[in-house]
Amino acid sequence: MATGARSDPSASLVEVARTLFWDTEPSTLNVSAHWEYILGRILEYGTTDAVRWAMETYGEGKIREFILGRGLRVLSRKTVNYWAMRLGLQDEECIQRFLTGPRNPLWPS
Numbered sequence: 102m103a104t105g106a107r108s109d110p111s112a113s114l115v116e117v118a119r120t121l122f123w124d125t126e127p128s129t130l131n132v133s134a135h136w137e138y139i140l141g142r143i144l145e146y147g148t149t150d151a152v153r154w155a156m157e158t159y160g161e162g163k164i165r166e167f168i169l170g171r172g173l174r175v176l177s178r179k180t181v182n183y184w185a186m187r188l189g190l191q192d193e194e195c196i197q198r199f200l201t202g203p204r205n206p207l208w209p210s
Contacts, residue, residue, distance in 0.1 A: 113158075118143055118151040132158060140167045141175045144184060161188065173199050 115127045121142040122130070130139060136159060143155045144164070155164065168176075168184050176184075178200060185196045 113154055114139065117154045118147060121146050121151065136163065137167060137171045140164065141171065144168075144172070145176050145180050164188065165190065169193060169195060 114130060114132060118139075119127050121127075132139065140155060140159065140163075143151045144167075147155065159167075164184070165188050168181065168188065168190060172181060172184070173195060181196065182200055185191050185193070185200075190196050
């Protein structure tokens with residue numbers, strides 16, 4: 102976790118993002134072990150409070166790592182584009198390929 106993170110991020114996750122985890126009980130999530138799953142839901146569907154919680158809990162570096170890795174597989178183009186702009190990742194080759202490539206590799210346009 103990032104330095105300066107909240108003292109009990111698990112309790113805060115339940116408070117700010119309960120509705121984002123419709124397929125699991127948020128109180129059972131381990132903030133450290135399940136960070137990619139949590140970030141995927143928060144960055145794609147989260148409220149301002151949930152995103153603020155994620156920034157405070159994981160920090161910009163961890164969010165950057167997520168976007169450049171698993172984020173390209175689980176986030177929408179709109180969400181990746183927003184976070185790429187916000188984090189200064191527009192020039193990264195993998196971001197450019199993701200944003201300019203076919204929408205569905207099985208059905209190229």
